[in-house]
Amino acid sequence: MNRRSFLTAAATTAAAVTTATPLTAQAAPASRSDSERRLLREWFTATHRSMEAMTTELGLAADKIDVSGSGTPVPSAQTSPTNIGCGLWSTVAAAGLGVISGTTMRHRLDRALSAVERLERAHGFWFNWYDAHDGSLLTTWPETGDPIRPFLSSVDNAWLVTGLRIAAHADPSLRPRVAALLADADWSYYYTPYDPADPVAGPGQLRGGFWPDKPGKGEPTGHHYGALNTEPRMASYLGIADGSLPTDHYWHLLRTLLPGAGQEQQPQGAYADIDGVRVWEGHYTYRGRDLVPTWGGSMFEALMVTLFVPEAEWSPHSWGITHQRYVRSQIEHGLQEAGYGYWGFSPASIPEGGYREYGVDAIGMQEDGYNSLGVVTPHANFLALPQAPTEALANLRGIARAFDAYDDRYGFRDSVDVTTGRVSDYVLALDQGMITAALAQRLQPGLLQAPFRTGGFTSRVRPLLRKERFSI
Template identity: 90%
Template structure:
């Protein structure tokens, strides 16, 4: 889809987004006005329709749908643990906002849970790809026939467990079944204990995952998830909360890489000792903003986790402040540094086809980080609703007016190349799941956060965040 109506609208949108707000310790934004609430509710309903369209008869949300045609879109063949988790929390959010009834929610969650119970697992965790229509383990990629080696992903399992916990909290009848599913999901499987004699081999961090087709635990990835401000910290929180991962794991994650290490920017900061761990409290500076960087520089790395875990509330002067500044930095990049007239950069569909990782290179530790390339991703704008609601809504409305990026049947398309006007033909379950969670948080704060405010999250995770002292 090519849209050429953006040239004159871009200047007006840019002007609407330049109203900078003071960056102080996190404070919750004011409640949406009646006009904003109606608009966000409309966007939510359309986005949830896309999730319904992506859900198979088996009850699993698929990876994506093509919405370029006029008829009913056909869901893709494959699904992942993340896609399934998105489907679960989207259904809970739809009921919580009154879009579907409690009875419909129960029916849909029950069907999805029955499908999850059928899926093949190993070491208590789910594989990365399944056939969404019959639940079988994928061994060949549907579109190409290329072989798929079954893999147990740390971060993808975290998002499925997140969805399962939200479903159990919303529907008490499902709690025994969810508890049975999670009984064997022991996060220590992914954890490499800290070894002070060899912190490279024993970093006290989580592996990226395992290929379980080898004896014992299987073959691990060559890397650990070392960066703190990235989406795998959801797995870290889940493991710390249930006691399968020690609390000091949190302090062994990198705010930045150490000074002198190869990374995007030589960090500023200082060492400090917290809970007996020597922590490098480093930060980057981007256009005058001190922030804790992500790995690649994308929005969802920083802001997907706080849709569920109230980091800004529990750590207002550290997590709350860096989240605010990260959003402001993304706005600065799109409007001031690049002059796109729009902002919000995160991995998404390539407008011309395929998939790529978009971001702001200077906000990521990786030396060859993600670049924006003129591609704005609407879900990244929605992720900013908690920090900059006025700017986020103006940005999204501008993308709709200038490019036709919004479809009142299925919500916002996955990406827009604002330099050519090309709009993606796809919507993805992961990105729509983030949109739904962000809208739910704006329209009914805390709706999806309840299971992450009690139990081990309250007794183990919250104290860590209260002790956090970023050097920003």
């Protein structure tokens, strides 16, 4: 799309957001009027329609579709474990909200699960890229022909396991098949046990993943996922809940890097002894607001996990507060610090083509972290609905109106450069999947959270979150 007239709408939206009701400590949902519910259902229906358009005959959600033309979009050749997980929970959400029938849901879940059962795996986990149309393992990138070295990602597998657990809960007839799939998915595969004599080599954290084409476990990534407030904590929660990871793994994750380490700002805080672990309960300060940073400063790092694990409910004075302040920081960056007139920064399509990370650099630990660059993405606003419903809805309405970034066929486009008016031609399964889950949570709280409120999540994860005492 070309540049559009948006400055007047930007000023109007900024004024509406700036004067909105302040957040409360508990971030209680605003009363949902009939008109708001109708709007949210319309948005859900259109977004779910995009997920249907991304789903191949095999039953797997592809990575993306181009929605810029007038014809039926063609799903991309590739898919990932995360994309597949998004497709599963979007189907369950659609049935829960009455957009599709229970019979249709069961048919689609069965078809998708049959495809997942056919996918090549190693060490109990799924590879990063498959052909979405025939399920074959990709060794060359479809769009360029560049070689792909098959990789087992901890965070991507977490989102597929999340989707499988939601599917099994929604359709009990699938539970034996899902249990069989997950029987070999042991999260200790990614885990490096804590070594007090050498915490650098033995940090008690998860590897980013492995290339399994080497003997033994394979070749590991050179990094661990050390930051707590990032999306890989879903893998940590899953492993702690099923007993394949020790509970003290949670305390070895970093609220910030230690003082003196190279990071975005020098943290404040204090050490605390929790469950026999000496924990640095550090925080950053942004615009006078103390919070626990993410790695890059993006919205989905902080809030994607909360779509499924009720962190703010189980830890209202720690996780609940930092989530609230994180959203407020994103709002103030977009409206006041950068003066864009819009907010919501998270990894997304580059409007001109490609993909990159966007965020608020000051609330990420990485020294050369993610920058906003004037690019906002709707999924970031949907993630913020629990903390800032009035502001999020105003921002989304403004984006839709000013940039023609929404249509009732496939929902919101993936991203908008508000400095040029350029809108992405694409929608992505990951980002649309976050939108469907966020809308489901807003319209029917708990719809997708049920599998994460029982068993090990209740007995192992919840007590950890109750003990959390962020220094904020």
